[in-house]
């Protein structure tokens with residue numbers, strides 16, 4: 178039974194609230210149902226990887242978390258707060274643009290194509306949103322950005338423009354730029370698939386570092402099965418807008434229970 182938005186809690190309270198909580202979320206483009214009453218939780222500090230065939234709705238999940246897509250039904254809570262919705266007179270209603278902008282600023286996203294601002298240096302790229310969105314002073318934003326560029330191994334190239342950087346280097350700057358907003362969580366969408374094979378490792382090692390040292394909540398879509406297996410706390414296999422199977426990486430990769438998971442893995446591994 179589909180619930181009306183008004184019947185969902187205004188916010189989630191109590192201990193151990195998940196960082197992300199999709200409740201019966203559906204999304205369609207015209208007649209095409211892309212997410213079908215999806216329920217998905219990501220706990221605080223958890224690294225969850227989404228795998229599955231092309232067109233199964235993986236990117237849509239990330240885009241919905243960035244409030245870039247309208248939800249047709251259901252509610253997504255981020256850190257207990259309903260995404261894309263706000264409270265009005267004790268009820269949930271669709272959020273206005275200002276509210277959406279604030280929510281978007283709390284989630285970091287890195288895409289396959291890094292989209293750095295071409296006319297700014299690596300450092301300026303990182304400083305831009307902390308200054309203009311968070312209202313940090315330039316000095317504060319510079320300190321924060323330099324620390325992050327150092328973390329991703331790009332401090333030496335801080336004053337270079339993107340056109341002078343390799344794809345792997347640009348992607349590392351893009352990760353630092355997202356982190357400079359101190360997001361509640363990071364979303365990674367195929368961040369290595371546009372890269373030359375020899376530079377994939379420098380990007381995956383930054384993500385590995387974020388998992389092992391920074392305990393950041395992350396949701397990652399990837400075709401790199403070995404990396405997903407190594408790095409994830411949990412792997413979700415998507416099929417036709419639903420989670421067909423999920424579990425610990427070793428269980429999913431070594432002993433998948435569902436036929437569709439078995440077929441997918443035997444085709445890609």
Ligand code: ADP
Pocket residue numbers: 206209211229230231232233234235236237238
């Ligand atoms: P995946 O990431 O698993 O490849 P996507 O979430 O990108 O899948 O897409 C799921 C389905 O939704 C695909 O069939 C895709 O063609 C369709 N789709 C995605 N975005 C749009 C859009 N803006 N308009 C219409 N169809 C879309």
